[in-house]
Amino acid sequence: MKGDNRLDSLKGVGEKTKQIFEKAGIGTLDQLLAYYPRRYDSFEEPIKISELREGETAAVRGCLTAPLSGRHVRGLSILSGVVKDESGRVSVVWFNMPYLRNTIQAGKPRVFRGRVKRKGGQLVLEQPALYEEEAYAALGRRLSPVYALSGNLTNKMIVKAVSQALEERELVREYLPEEIRRRYHLAEYNFALEQIHFPEDSGKLLLARNRLVFDEFFFFLLQLRRLRQSREKEKNAFKIPPSSWVNRILSSLPYELTNAQKKVWKDLEREFQGETAAARLIQGDVGSGKTILAFLALIAAAEAGMQGALMAPTEVLARQHFQSLSRLLEENRLPVRAVLLTGSMKAGERRDAYEKIASGEAAVIVGTHALIQEKVVYQNLALVITDEQHRFGVRQRETLSKKGKTPHTIVMSATPIPRTLAVILYGDLDISVIDEMPASRIPVKTCVVDTGYRKKAYLFLEKEIRLGHQAYVICPMVEESEAMEGENVLDYTKRLREALPEWIQIDFLHGKMKPEEKNQRMERFLRKEIQVLVSTTVIEVGVNVPNATVMMIENAERFGLAQLHQLRGRVGRGKDASYCILVYGTKGKQIEERLSILRDSNDGFEIANRDLKLRGPGDLFGVRQSGMMEFSLADIYADAGLLQKANEAAGELYAEDPGLEREEHRDLRRKFEAIVKNQADSVNL
Numbered sequence: 001m002k003g004d005n006r007l008d009s010l011k012g013v014g015e016k017t018k019q020i021f022e023k024a025g026i027g028t029l030d031q032l033l034a035y036y037p038r039r040y041d042s043f044e045e046p047i048k049i050s051e052l053r054e055g056e057t058a059a060v061r062g063c064l065t066a067p068l069s070g071r072h073v074r075g076l077s078i079l080s081g082v083v084k085d086e087s088g089r090v091s092v093v094w095f096n097m098p099y100l101r102n103t104i105q106a107g108k109p110r111v112f113r114g115r116v117k118r119k120g121g122q123l124v125l126e127q128p129a130l131y132e133e134e135a136y137a138a139l140g141r142r143l144s145p146v147y148a149l150s151g152n153l154t155n156k157m158i159v160k161a162v163s164q165a166l167e168e169r170e171l172v173r174e175y176l177p178e179e180i181r182r183r184y185h186l187a188e189y190n191f192a193l194e195q196i197h198f199p200e201d202s203g204k205l206l207l208a209r210n211r212l213v214f215d216e217f218f219f220f221l222l223q224l225r226r227l228r229q230s231r232e233k234e235k236n237a238f239k240i241p242p243s244s245w246v247n248r249i250l251s252s253l254p255y256e257l258t259n260a261q262k263k264v265w266k267d268l269e270r271e272f273q274g275e276t277a278a279a280r281l282i283q284g285d286v287g288s289g290k291t292i293l294a295f296l297a298l299i300a301a302a303e304a305g306m307q308g309a310l311m312a313p314t315e316v317l318a319r320q321h322f323q324s325l326s327r328l329l330e331e332n333r334l335p336v337r338a339v340l341l342t343g344s345m346k347a348g349e350r351r352d353a354y355e356k357i358a359s360g361e362a363a364v365i366v367g368t369h370a371l372i373q374e375k376v377v378y379q380n381l382a383l384v385i386t387d388e389q390h391r392f393g394v395r396q397r398e399t400l401s402k403k404g405k406t407p408h409t410i411v412m413s414a415t416p417i418p419r420t421l422a423v424i425l426y427g428d429l430d431i432s433v434i435d436e437m438p439a440s441r442i443p444v445k446t447c448v449v450d451t452g453y454r455k456k457a458y459l460f461l462e463k464e465i466r467l468g469h470q471a472y473v474i475c476p477m478v479e480e481s482e483a484m485e486g487e488n489v490l491d492y493t494k495r496l497r498e499a500l501p502e503w504i505q506i507d508f509l510h511g512k513m514k515p516e517e518k519n520q521r522m523e524r525f526l527r528k529e530i531q532v533l534v535s536t537t538v539i540e541v542g543v544n545v546p547n548a549t550v551m552m553i554e555n556a557e558r559f560g561l562a563q564l565h566q567l568r569g570r571v572g573r574g575k576d577a578s579y580c581i582l583v584y585g586t587k588g589k590q591i592e593e594r595l596s597i598l599r600d601s602n603d604g605f606e607i608a609n610r611d612l613k614l615r616g617p618g619d620l621f622g623v624r625q626s627g628m629m630e631f632s633l634a635d636i637y638a639d640a641g642l643l644q645k646a647n648e649a650a651g652e653l654y655a656e657d658p659g660l661e662r663e664e665h666r667d668l669r670r671k672f673e674a675i676v677k678n679q680a681d682s683v684n685l
């Protein structure tokens with residue numbers, strides 16, 4: 001395979017396997033190697049059966065008392081048996097693995113390793129992995145990688161492919177300058193790549209991770225520096241004067257802007273008329289009211305006869321923005337034509353939108369990534385706004401800006417980043433913070449409970465719905481999976497329909513549904529035709545249904561605190577008291593402690609800080625904050641130290657050799673260009 005980047009250059013990866021990998025976004029060997037484990041399993045010493053505790057993952061050494069017995073329930077094949085050792089007995093059960101029956105005999109000692117559950121008052125080892133005794137001992141202190149799975153991809157397939165790729169590939173020449181590596185104590189690149197996938201011990205894993213996190217920050221920051229350089233002297237080509245339409249809207253709103261919102265709007269108004277184009281990050285916690293500012297800016301541009309675009313990370317959010325903006329325009333009888341552009345629109349509709357955009361008939365364009373496709377040609381693009389910036393890369397924001405001639409740029413984010421870090425991460429932007437919530441807002445009440453509380457929670461849901469309110473229930477998975485335990489949207493919806501009275505309409509939403517279906521569901525929820533929406537985290541960003549007052553989250557331990565805070569931000573948006581019920585499926589002191597941070601605070605900054613204190617920097621096994629910026633390994637909070645270092649290193653390097661043209665930076669330049677190209681490819685999907 002030398003030099004070959006094709007996945008199917010690996011032995012054992014044929015057309016079918018290749019497709020499975022591609023579906024998960026892994027199309028090349030480079031992408032495969034950059035598909036880092038989500039966490040690691042360590043193989044603990046086997047314990048006595050009498051020492052098994054519910055909720056833990058454990059290994060026991062024992063024998064089956066009798067051959068496994070099999071049965072079928074609702075199309076599911078179930079194998080079960082009993083394992084004993086000198087201290088006691090425990091049940092074991094496997095789903096959909098009928099072939100196991102003939103591979104393990106009663107009376108032969110084996111190591112069974114799996115999650116301990118309680119079923120009908122008894123402990124059960126569910127879906128345990130099986131090992132010969134010597135094989136288990138040989139695993140020793142190694143940590144085994146656990147990868148994120150999707151579709152038909154299994155952990156075994158990834159492990160096999162990665163280890164083969166590592167073995168057969170040509171070693172990469174170290175590209176970081178020796179001086180940087182020495183100063184920041186960074187491990188060699190090839191070593192890091194191997195150890196991040198198959199760590200020999202946790203010390204080496206830490207070294208590997210530090211190196212790769214540094215790289216992620218370093219290249220990100222180099223890119224940012226280029227951006228800043230190219231932006232620095234951008235003249236303001238689109239002077240937008242104070243707008244009478246904006247004033248009309250402000251006086252018609254059912255609320256007054258908070259002082260923080262007013263201040264940000266002042267900043268924007270001033271910049272729109274200034275000498276250089278606006279380039280500003282608006283940071284504000286969930287519910288602080290960022291959307292209205294975006295609308296005001298778009299309307300001011302429209303009044304000045306210019307075009308503006310607002311890009312959102314999901315279809316649901318884009319549609320919602322489009323609808324609220326259209327309503328606002330209508331209510332105020334403003335002659336502004338707004339169009340929607342998303343990937344799920346029919347070809348005809350899309351063509352129609354393209355035409356209106358190109359002719360300039362559309363003054364405001366709201367949409368998803370579809371806004372940055374090559375086919376979209378703008379007429380007089382003066383303003384580009386990106387909502388929920390943490391879901392996009394720097395590249396995508398840049399691509400939208402390039403659609404115009406030095407337009408004003410506004411990005412909005414609810415990610416609470418301390419100013420010192422924000423200055424680094426958004427180096428090319430000025431920063432405004434909305435540090436005040438609308439006064440009418442009643443903080444969401446949060447409780448942290450175990451699954452035993454569900455009955456009560458359902459009664460509570462019913463009560464809220466009787467009052468005319470609506471509720472979300474979040475599950476971590478779409479459907480039942482062998483690879484992972486936890487509640488799933490499809491089964492949960494069925495169960496909830498049985499648990500709640502019939503007159504309550506319950507339906508579901510998840511990312512695997514067709515965009516059109518998703519939109520329809522969401523609209524039915526908005527129209528109150530659905531009272532309880534069971535959903536995955538597709539609902540996480542930005543959705544605004546003020547009538548929803550309950551957010552119940554199953555397997556809350558699976559989510560990062562920042563993500564939970566975002567989810568909770570979907571309620572408490574109206575005038576009524578709202579509630580968040582965090583249900584954890586796995587017991588543990590740490591889990592309760594972590595979730596209680598959320599119970600005790602409604603402030604995104606404080607939550608992030610306390611989470612970090614609890615996890616500590618370099619926490620390898622904790623729940624990562626997913627979806628933060630564009631990093632796959634780096635965690636801006638836990639790795640803040642490395643971020644500072646990478647910033648220092650990138651700054652010095654850039655000052656010395658901005659184009660990376662020196663001979664000794666040749667490998668570095670190649671790597672950098674490869675990364676930039678990779679990102680560009682993923683933007684133009």
Ligand code: ADP
Nearest residue numbers: 255256257258286287288289290291292438544
């Ligand atoms: P986010 O900052 O999370 O994007 P939104 O812009 O979606 O928040 O605003 C949340 C809700 O608060 C919306 O229903 C919006 O109409 C409302 N809102 C915005 N500003 C104010 C304000 N100053 N006073 C009262 N309600 C407001």
Ligand code: MG
Nearest residue numbers: 290291387542
């Ligand atoms: Mg928002």
